[in-house]
Amino acid sequence: MELSGKVIAVLPAKSGVSARTGNNWMTQQYVIEIPGQYPKKMVFEVFGEDRIKQFNILLNAEITVQFDIDASEYNGK
Numbered sequence: 551m552e553l554s555g556k557v558i559a560v561l562p563a564k565s566g567v568s569a570r571t572g573n574n575w576m577t578q579q580y581v582i583e584i585p586g587q588y589p590k591k592m593v594f595e596v597f598g599e600d601r602i603k604q605f606n607i608l609l610n611a612e613i614t615v616q617f618d619i620d621a622s623e624y625n626g627k
Contacts, residue, residue, distance in 0.1 A: 553592060554614040555582035557607060565599075578602050582615065 559581035567574055576599040584590045594615050596602050607613065 551619065552614055552616045553582070553584055554612070555584040555592070557581070557609055557611045557613060558583045558591070560607065560609050563602065574599075576602060580607055582613065 557580055561579040561581070563576055563578040565574065565576040575597070577595055577597045579593055579595045581591055581593050584592065592615070594617065596605060596607070
């Protein structure tokens with residue numbers, strides 16, 4: 551699936567150390583607004599410091615996000 555819109559929020563990056571592997575990790579979330587008569591907002595997340603730097607997503611940028619929809623059961627939800 552693919553959505554195009556304007557980046558309206560760049561949330562603070564989060565990082566830590568994996569308890570399982572001991573490796574460092576980093577993730578960052580962004581919000582885009584998809585234009586239309588009734589604009590919609592979508593949050594997406596980029597995982598990995600290398601990808602965050604590679605994509606260099608900036609506030610107010612017009613971007614296209616490609617994604618797959620997937621869900622897993624967790625604690626009965």
